Amino acid sequence: MRDKTILVTGGAGYIGSVCTELLLARGYHVIVLDNLKTGHRKAVHPKAEFINGNIGNKSLLGRLFNGNSIRAVIHFAAETLVTAANTQPQSYLANNLVQGIHLLDSMLKHGCRQIVFSSTAAVYGEPNDVPIKETHNTNPLNAYGDSKFMFEKVLKHYGNAYGIKSVVFRYFNAAGCTKHYGELHNPETHLLPLILRVPLRQSDYINIFGDDYDTRDGTCIRDYVHVSDIANAHLLALEGIEDLNNPTYNLGNGTGFTVKEVIATAEQISQCTIPVRIQPRRPGDPAVLVASSDKAREQLGWNPNYTDLESIVESSWAWHLRHKDGYD
Ligand code: UDP
Numbered sequence: 001m002r003d004k005t006i007l008v009t010g011g012a013g014y015i016g017s018v019c020t021e022l023l024l025a026r027g028y029h030v031i032v033l034d035n036l037k038t039g040h041r042k043a044v045h046p047k048a049e050f051i052n053g054n055i056g057n058k059s060l061l062g063r064l065f066n067g068n069s070i071r072a073v074i075h076f077a078a079e080t081l082v083t084a085a086n087t088q089p090q091s092y093l094a095n096n097l098v099q100g101i102h103l104l105d106s107m108l109k110h111g112c113r114q115i116v117f118s119s120t121a122a123v124y125g126e127p128n129d130v131p132i133k134e135t136h137n138t139n140p141l142n143a144y145g146d147s148k149f150m151f152e153k154v155l156k157h158y159g160n161a162y163g164i165k166s167v168v169f170r171y172f173n174a175a176g177c178t179k180h181y182g183e184l185h186n187p188e189t190h191l192l193p194l195i196l197r198v199p200l201r202q203s204d205y206i207n208i209f210g211d212d213y214d215t216r217d218g219t220c221i222r223d224y225v226h227v228s229d230i231a232n233a234h235l236l237a238l239e240g241i242e243d244l245n246n247p248t249y250n251l252g253n254g255t256g257f258t259v260k261e262v263i264a265t266a267e268q269i270s271q272c273t274i275p276v277r278i279q280p281r282r283p284g285d286p287a288v289l290v291a292s293s294d295k296a297r298e299q300l301g302w303n304p305n306y307t308d309l310e311s312i313v314e315s316s317w318a319w320h321l322r323h324k325d326g327y328d
Contacts, residue, residue: 005028019074169237266313269317
């Protein structure tokens with residue numbers, strides 16, 4: 001079973017739940033480790049084994065690695081609220097960095113050497129060149145981006161010194177849903193689920209944070225990539241990890257959409273007018289974040305299925321219509 005057992009940290013979260021679903025469909029045995037601080041118990045696929053706990057709990061990890069023949073870890077668990085990261089960096093660094101190191105140490109102790117890590121486009125800060133390549137200079141603008149970037153560095157050192165094999169994915173804007181699993185945060189801060197609250201009659205309007213950026217309509221441009229395509233990249237990484245040289249890949253579609261364009265697409269798909277309120281810029285928001293994902297395409301053979309914004313928004317709208325009360 002060693003080749004087939006994967007530990008998914010954060011498997012009750014948005015991307016973790018979708019990745020778990022895909023791993024199970026491909027015949028893997030999945031153990032989800034999640035403390036349910038932000039995840040949802042019902043987002044864990046019923047065929048996955050669920051353990052409620054922290055990624056830095058060494059005795060729990062010891063029992064997990066001793067009791068199971070775990071081939072690899074896919075590490076999604078993290079604190080991700082950018083604004084909170086700046087006011088409470090201690091918690092971000094403790095969870096995303098220190099506890100992550102405990103996880104790596106437990107892996108080493110028990111002979112598990114493969115890890116796929118969720119990082120973020122936030123490591124780049126304000127880009128000089130768009131589309132952003134992995135070689136672009138890094139300058140995280142907040143404690144969240146920094147905590148992820150520091151853990152990327154830890155992985156490099158553990159790779160060089162101890163033979164840990166890692167694949168790092170820097171996600172751009174994950175969006176969309178599968179039939180069963182979707183984007184649901186509390187508090188919700190992400191654009192698309194907040195927009196969809198208006199046609200769901202859970203909000204009266206959507207805030208636009210800044211309409212005076214140097215972009216085609218003044219609002220920020222982001223690269224939206226479907227969560228299933230992100231999950232697929234993780235499967236490809238697992239398959240290729242031994243032959244790769246601890247790479248880092250951007251995951252994005254390579255096309256940017258403004259906030260207003262996302263709102264217009266949501267209006268078209270939900271057949272509902274979505275009123276907007278212009279607010280000041282959100283601190284630390286770069287004007288444009290668009291990925292070059294050529295490296296993932298070339299080296300992993302990654303080929304996203306959802307290349308247009310409509311299909312991404314459609315999948316999200318379908319899930320939210322079926323889950324108006326979230327997972328309950
Ligand atoms: N945004 C917005 N209104 C909202 C939430 C987000 O205008 O209620 C903007 C935000 O400023 C950014 C884009 O939408 O330009 C995407 O934000 P999100 O938080 O979804 O992802 P991020 O790019 O911060 O990772």
